[in-house]
Every structure is written in structure tokens, then in C-alpha cells.
Amino acid sequence: MKSKLKHFRILSLLLAMCLMAGLLSGCQTKAEPENKSITITDMTGREITLEEPATRVVALSAADCEILYAVGAGDTLVGRGEYCDYPAEVLNVPSVQSGYETNIEQIIELKPQVLLMSTMAQTEEQVKALEDAGIKVVVSDAQNIEGVYQSITMIGDLMGKSEEAAKVVEGMKNTFKEVSGNESLQGKTVYFEVSPLEYGLWTAGKNTFMDEIAQMMGLKNCFDDVEGWGEISEEQVLERNPDIIVTISMYFGEGPTPVEEIMGRAGWENVTAVKDSKILNLQNNELSRPAPRLADGAKMLYDFASGK
Amino acid sequence: MKNRTNDSFSPLTLTLFALVTAATLIFCVCLGSVRIPLGDTVTVLWRALRGQELPDSSAVPIILNVRLPRVLCVMLTGASLALCGASMQGLLKNSLADGSTLGVSTGASLGAALAIAFGITLPQIPFAGTMVMAILFAFLSLMVILTLAYRLDYSLSTNTIILLGVIFSMFVSSILSLVITFASDKVKNIVFWTMGSLSGSSYANALVLLAVLMICSLVLLGLSRELNAFAIGEDNARHVGVNVRRTKLVVLITVSVLIGVCVSIGGSIGFVGLVTPHMVRLITGPNHKRLLPACMFGGATFLMLCDLAARMLLSPLELPIGVVTSLIGAVVFVFIYARARQGREI
Numbered sequence: 001m002k003s004k005l006k007h008f009r010i011l012s013l014l015l016a017m018c019l020m021a022g023l024l025s026g027c028q029t030k031a032e033p034e035n036k037s038i039t040i041t042d043m044t045g046r047e048i049t050l051e052e053p054a055t056r057v058v059a060l061s062a063a064d065c066e067i068l069y070a071v072g073a074g075d076t077l078v079g080r081g082e083y084c085d086y087p088a089e090v091l092n093v094p095s096v097q098s099g100y101e102t103n104i105e106q107i108i109e110l111k112p113q114v115l116l117m118s119t120m121a122q123t124e125e126q127v128k129a130l131e132d133a134g135i136k137v138v139v140s141d142a143q144n145i146e147g148v149y150q151s152i153t154m155i156g157d158l159m160g161k162s163e164e165a166a167k168v169v170e171g172m173k174n175t176f177k178e179v180s181g182n183e184s185l186q187g188k189t190v191y192f193e194v195s196p197l198e199y200g201l202w203t204a205g206k207n208t209f210m211d212e213i214a215q216m217m218g219l220k221n222c223f224d225d226v227e228g229w230g231e232i233s234e235e236q237v238l239e240r241n242p243d244i245i246v247t248i249s250m251y252f253g254e255g256p257t258p259v260e261e262i263m264g265r266a267g268w269e270n271v272t273a274v275k276d277s278k279i280l281n282l283q284n285n286e287l288s289r290p291a292p293r294l295a296d297g298a299k300m301l302y303d304f305a306s307g308k
Numbered sequence: 309m310k311n312r313t314n315d316s317f318s319p320l321t322l323t324l325f326a327l328v329t330a331a332t333l334i335f336c337v338c339l340g341s342v343r344i345p346l347g348d349t350v351t352v353l354w355r356a357l358r359g360q361e362l363p364d365s366s367a368v369p370i371i372l373n374v375r376l377p378r379v380l381c382v383m384l385t386g387a388s389l390a391l392c393g394a395s396m397q398g399l400l401k402n403s404l405a406d407g408s409t410l411g412v413s414t415g416a417s418l419g420a421a422l423a424i425a426f427g428i429t430l431p432q433i434p435f436a437g438t439m440v441m442a443i444l445f446a447f448l449s450l451m452v453i454l455t456l457a458y459r460l461d462y463s464l465s466t467n468t469i470i471l472l473g474v475i476f477s478m479f480v481s482s483i484l485s486l487v488i489t490f491a492s493d494k495v496k497n498i499v500f501w502t503m504g505s506l507s508g509s510s511y512a513n514a515l516v517l518l519a520v521l522m523i524c525s526l527v528l529l530g531l532s533r534e535l536n537a538f539a540i541g542e543d544n545a546r547h548v549g550v551n552v553r554r555t556k557l558v559v560l561i562t563v564s565v566l567i568g569v570c571v572s573i574g575g576s577i578g579f580v581g582l583v584t585p586h587m588v589r590l591i592t593g594p595n596h597k598r599l600l601p602a603c604m605f606g607g608a609t610f611l612m613l614c615d616l617a618a619r620m621l622l623s624p625l626e627l628p629i630g631v632v633t634s635l636i637g638a639v640v641f642v643f644i645y646a647r648a649r650q651g652r653e654i
Contacts, residue, residue: 082489200505200626226625233341234507235370236624252427266510267373270366 040157043141043150044119050136053160058107059116060098064140065090066291067152068116070168073159079110086284086293102126108133114158116140142290145176145212152292168292175295179217179302186218188305191242191273192287196249196261200231210246210287213298219244219305238271244305245273246280248288257281280304316532316597325605329383332609336379336616341623342370381509382615382629383608384517385574386584388524388566390607393581394588394599395528398535399559401542403645404470406582407446407567411477413576415449416442416568418480418487421498425491439516443568449476450560506574506615506629513573520569524562525604531555532596539594577630579637580611586644 036052058079059065065084068074074089081098084090096106098117104126107115115130119141127137138158140151149169156165192210194202204210205226214221222240223232249258256264259279268274286297317325338349344367352371355362362368389407396405407413419441422428429437453472461468488498528535534555537545546552570577584607585599592598611629614636618627 197508198505200507200628223624231505231507231626231628232624233619233626234374235340235342238366238370238374239342241366255429265373266377267369270369 036160038157038160040138040154042138042154043147044139046139048136048138048158050113050158054112054114054136054158056110056112057114057116057159058096058110058112059084060096060102061116061118061140062086062285063142063148063289063291064116064118064151064155066289066293067140067155067168068159070292071152071156071159071161071164073155073161076159078112079107086291104129104133108135114138116155140290143207145172145209145294148172148290148292148294151290172292172295175299176213176216179298182217182302182306185302185305188219188243189222189240190214190219190244190246190305191222191237191240193245193247193249193262194229194288196247196258197234197265201234201237202229203232204229204288208288209290209294213287213294213301216298217302217305238267241270241272243272243276244278244280245271246282246287246301248282248285250283251281258283278305315595317601322601325602329605329608332612333379333383336382336612337371337375339616339620340370340375341619341626342366344370377511377514378506378509379612379615380511380514381517381573382506382611384514384521385506385570385577386580386607386609386611387604388517388521388570388607389577389581389611390584390588390603391521391525391528391600392563392566393583393607394585394596394603395531395535395559395563396581397585398539398596398599399556400469401539402469403586404582406579407563408576408578409470409477409582410450410453410473411480412446412449412453412564412567413571413578414477414480414484416446416571417576418484419443419445419448419568420572421484421487424498425487439569439572442572443565446568446571447561447564449480450564452476454560507626509573517569517573520565524566525600527558527562529597529600531559532600535559535596535600539596575630577611577633579633579641580607580614583637583641583644584610586641586648590644 037049038053039047039049041047055076056078057068057073057076059068059077060081062081062084065077065080066086068077069087069090074087077090077093079096080090080093082095083098084093084095094110096110097103102117107130112135114136116138117140119139130137138154140154142148142151149172152165152169152172153162156162156168192204192208192214194204203223203226205221205223205228207228211221211224222237222242223230226232245262247258247262249261251257255261258281262268262279263274263277265274273279280301282297282300284293286293286300337353338344338346348363348365348367349371352362352368353376356372362372393406396407396410397403399405407416420438422445423438423441428441453469453476456476457469457472460472491498534545534550537548537550538555542552545555585603587610588599588602588606592602611633614632615629618629618632621627
């Protein structure tokens with residue numbers, strides 16, 4: 001009964017989507033000759049109007065870069081933040097400093113029409129200086145998966161790629177639907193390791209993408225009493241005895257791999273995840289970036305956890 | 309005060325210090341982020357010591373594999389850093405001298421960061437690359453600072469050395485930032501590393517620390533008489549027949565090795581080396597024959613208690629130990645310094 005209802009819901013959703021897409025494309029063909037101007041509201045609530053879809057964009061955050069490529073607007077990128085590394089093509093785009101080291105001059109020199117950035121470290125003064133230089137600043141600020149959908153849609157609209165964006169969002173939603181509600185995972189505990197023991201254990205607690213995705217699958221995050229990311233005590237990990245460990249440590253090809261390193265830790269022999277070899281290494285920020293690949297990360301975790 | 313026939317500690321006093329330190333050690337092993345009943349802790353430790361079979365509970369690995377090695381490492385690091393601080397304060401006749409104020413720890417951090425960034429490792433031995441680089445850079449930093457200080461001001465006055473130390477620290481920090489900028493794919497590792505952490509300490513780490521501390525402390529304690537002479541002044545030391553050049557070099561190398569090893573294992577931990585000697589001096593007076601051994605016990609106790617606070621205060625979160633030492637250390641230091649100034653000019 002329930003699944004039927006679900007199917008019906010999906011169907012009606014798809015139908016509505018098709019209708020909307022049809023309407024939109026209809027509108028576009030009509031309106032195109034006169035008015036291509038785009039107005040969007042960014043995620044801090046500022047309204048931004050562009051005469052036409054942006055063709056020169058600088059994106060400071062790695063997630064925004066990924067979204068641009070995902071909606072098929074990667075070729076408009078004329079500058080990227082230094083930590084943008086996915087997809088591989090992005091590395092050919094000139095890199096600028098980002099975060100606390102954001103350099104306004106570097107950005108202005110690239111003459112973008114639009115600067116995409118997140119709210120993390122930029123000051124209002126910086127934003128104002130950029131706007132004075134004629135660059136539209138669009139802020140994305142996804143704190144949860146709903147927020148990621150929002151920023152994908154926003155960037156899609158901005159680039160005149162609304163349909164592609166809708167497809168990306170739809171794809172993510174489908175993947176998330178696919179991985180949720182597996183009975184066999186209910187109540188299993190997962191521990192997300194952000195940094196290896198050598199540097200002090202950091203984990204992702206409540207209100208992180210990892211936590212949200214775990215919840216979606218019915219997994220319980222061992223450290224959901226920690227807010228955001230935090231350094232936790234090794235004792236607590238042993239005490240909470242996770243069924244699954246997900247480490248996002250990177251591996252540089254020397255010494256033991258992150259999984260081997262965890263397996264070899266003294267005193268961890270009796271942790272269920274170690275006993276069952278249930279340790280997954282996600283090296284490429286799949287679960288930490290507010291970008292479409294969250295769905296890939298979720299799928300990887302799901303397949304791993306359910307033993308596929 | 310003059311002509312004390314036997315100015316080192318009596319065995320009884322030493323035993324007393326050792327007992328206090330040992331009591332702190334046990335206290336710190338019994339307390340932690342996960343609450344384990346005292347009885348269980350004692351049982352586990354007792355059985356492990358006697359090689360008996362251990363009960364099958366999560367308390368066993370928590371105590372034996374996490375807490376005990378960590379507290380041991382903290383104890384040895386505290387002892388090492390305090391010993392370094394006391395020796396340098398004596399050698400340079402400078403009550404502000406310490407690995408962190410002179411930029412030696414920062415230098416060691418840079419060495420270790422370079423090792424991480426460029427993947428410098430020694431075959432077979434896992435963290436040896438970081439350790440060797442940390443020691444090397446600690447020594448280089450000391451040499452640079454002291455050479456500059458000699459050039460600028462032969463008398464090596466307090467102000468010159470501290471000023472140079474501060475400037476050198478900043479210079480090295482900026483190089484560290486530079487390394488982090490260029491090694492962006494490993495940046496996460498380096499950033500976590502520079503924050504310093506003694507979590508994940510192993511018995512192997514403790515053993516390395518113990519071995520190094522034993523050798524270095526023998527060397528430094530053996531130089532107590534020379535350090536006493538230095539504390540009055542370098543010229544004075546020369547007059548009473550101390551081989552100034554040799555003593556200085558030996559002390560500096562020993563201190564670099566100790567600080568390098570500590571930094572490579574626990575990151576740079578400020579204020580322990582600076583504050584402990586001042587606290588201990590209140591009890592023992594300035595004689596290095598008493599000061600140095602007392603500092604080792606004092607530093608060990610101080611750092612173990614700081615680490616306990618770091619582990620317990622925000623459980624299950626953990627504070628960086630450097631935050632605790634700096635918070636407590638800075639306040640204590642100002643207090644002691646102000647009191648000492650009131651009494652007599654330093």
C-alpha cells in the first residue's frame with residue numbers, strides 16, 4: 001500500500017516536472033527575442049539581476065565549481081578558488097585565493113560578470129568592493145541537502161541552465177530515495193572520521209552532510225551529540241563501538257592506507273567495524289562538500305554498508 | 309646560602325617528588341572522557357601488570373591502549389619541556405627563555421611540516437622523517453637566533469634574545485603558511501598537525517620519549533654546575549674554569565633534540581617550558597642541581613593535569629592541550645613574575 005502510494009507520488013512529481021519543463025521551454029522560446037534578463041535571489045536573500053545568462057564566472061568554493069560543471073556551465077568558469085579540484089578539468093582554470101585570503105584584485109583582473117562564493121569567510125567590505133567593480137556577487141550557503149538543491153537551482157537559473165539544474169536535483173533526489181529506508185541498516189551505528197589519529201580525531205557530528213545522509217539511510221551517527229565538526233576523544237570511539245567507520249582521510253601513496261591504519265590501531269581490535277572490516281575510505285570529499293556528488297557519496301556508503 | 313656542603317636533593321626529597329608525580333599519573337589514568345569505575349581501572353591495570361587474563365570489556369583497550377600511553381607521553385613531554393626551559397633560562401641567564409619564546413618549537417614545527425609536505429620519510433620507521441626534520445630545524449633555529457643575537461649584542465641581553473626570538477617565530481610562522489599554501493593537497497594534514505595533539509600516542513612514542521629524555525637529562529643534569537656558573541654570567545663561567553663554548557653547544561644541541569622529539573610527537577605545546585621553572589624555583593631556589601630534577605617532576609605533573617583538563621572539560625570533545633597550557637600558564641606566569649618583581653629585581 002505504502003509503496004503504491006510512493007510510486008504514485010513519484011509519477012505525479014515527474015508529470016508535474018514535465019509540465020513545468022514544457023511550460024518553461026515554451027516561455028523561453030516566446031520571451032527570448034525581447035528579454036533575456038535574469039533575476040535570482042541568492043542564499044543570503046539578496047536579489048541579483050543579470051541582463052543575460054552569465055558567460056564569465058569566478059567560483060571560489062569547490063562546491064560551486066562542481067555545480068557549475070554539473071549543470072553544464074563549466075566552460076564559463078574563468079577563475080576558481082584554490083581548493084577547487086573536481087572535476088579534473090577545473091584544474092586548468094586559473095586559480096585565485098579564497099577564504100580568508102580572498103584577493104579582490106585577482107578576481108577583478110579576471111573580469112567576471114559574476115562571482116560565486118560561500119558565506120564562510122568573505123567580509124561585507126569585500127563584497128562591496130567587488131560590486132563597486134561591477135561584479136555581481138552571488139552567495140551560496142548550503143547547510144543541508146535542501147540547501148544544496150537550492151544552490152544548484154540558483155546557479156542553474158543564473159547560468160540559463162535551469163533545466164539541467166532541475167535534472168541534477170532530480171538525479172540526486174532519486175539516488176537519495178534509492179538509499180533510504182533499507183531495513184537491514186536500521187539502528188546500525190556509523191562513525192565518521194575526518195582526520196586520522198595522528199593529528200587528533202575529528203568527527204562530523206550533528207548538522208553536517210554526513211550526519212544527514214546517515215540519518216537518511218537509517219544509520220545512527222555515533223557522535224550526534226557533537227555539533228558540527230569537532231575533535232573527539234579516542235576513548236569515546238572505543239566506548240561507542242561503531243558498526244561502520246567512514247574515513248575521509250586522503251592517501252598519498254606512502255605508508256599504510258587510511259583503512260589499514262585504522263585496522264592496525266592498538267586497542268581498536270574489538271571495535272565492531274574493525275572486527276568486521278567495515279571501514280570505508282571516501283577520499284574525494286564526496287560527503288563533505290555541498291555539491292551534487294553528495295549523492296554519489298551516499299550511494300557509496302549505502303552500497304558499502306549494505307554489503308553490495 | 310653560601311657553602312652548602314650538599315646542595316643536591318636528598319634521596320628522600322626525590323622520592324617525595326617521584327611519589328607526587330606517580331600519584332598524578334594514576335589519578336590521570338583513572339579519569340577521562342569515558343567514565344570507568346575506579347575499581348575496574350585498578351583491576352585492569354593490576355591484571356595487566358601481572359600478566360593475568362583481562363576481562364572482556366571496552367574498558368580494557370580504553371585504559372591500556374588509549375589512556376595509559378597518552379598520559380605517559382604527556383608526562384614525559386612535560387618533563388622534557390620543563391627541563392629544556394630551565395636549562396635555557398640558566399644558560400642564557402634569561403628568565404623568559406624557552407623553546408616557544410625563542411622560536412625553537414616553531415622551527416621544529418616547520419621542519420615537521422616540511423617533512424609532511426614533501427613526504428620525507430625514513431624507510432621502515434613511520435614517523436622518523438618528521439622527527440629527524442623537527443630536531444634538525446629546532447637546532448637550526450637555535451643557531452640562527454643565537455648567531456644573530458651575538459652579532460647584534462655580544463652580551464646576549466634578555467631583550468635582544470627575546471626580540472629576536474619573537475621575530476624569528478613570526479618569520480618561521482609565515483614560512484609555515486607558505487608551505488601550507490604550496491602543499492595544498494596535504495594542507496589538511498599539516499593544519500591538523502600544527503594544532504598539536506597528543507591523542508593517538510602509543511607506547512612506542514612513550515618509549516622514544518623516555519629514551520631521549522633519559523640521555524638528555526643525564527647530559528643536562530651533569531652540566532648543573534656549569535649552568536649555575538652561567539646563571540651568574542658567561543664571563544663569570546669562563547673565570548671559574550667552565551669551557552663556555554663546549555658547554556653552550558652541548559646544552560643547545562641537547563635542548564634541540566628534546567624539543568624536536570617532543571614537537572614531532574605532540575606538536576608544539578607552549579608555556580610549559582617557560583612557566584614550570586618559575587613555579588619550581590619558588591620551592592627549590594635557583595640552584596640547577598635542585599632546579600633541573602625538580603623541574604622534570606614539576607613539568608610532568610603540570611602537563612598531565614593540563615591534559616586531564618583538555619580531555620575532560622568538554623567531553624566527548626577534546627580541547628587542544630596547548631590551549632589549556634597557555635591559559636593556565638599565562639596567568640600563573642604573570643602572577644609569579646609580578647610577585648618576584650615586588651620582592652627583588654630579576
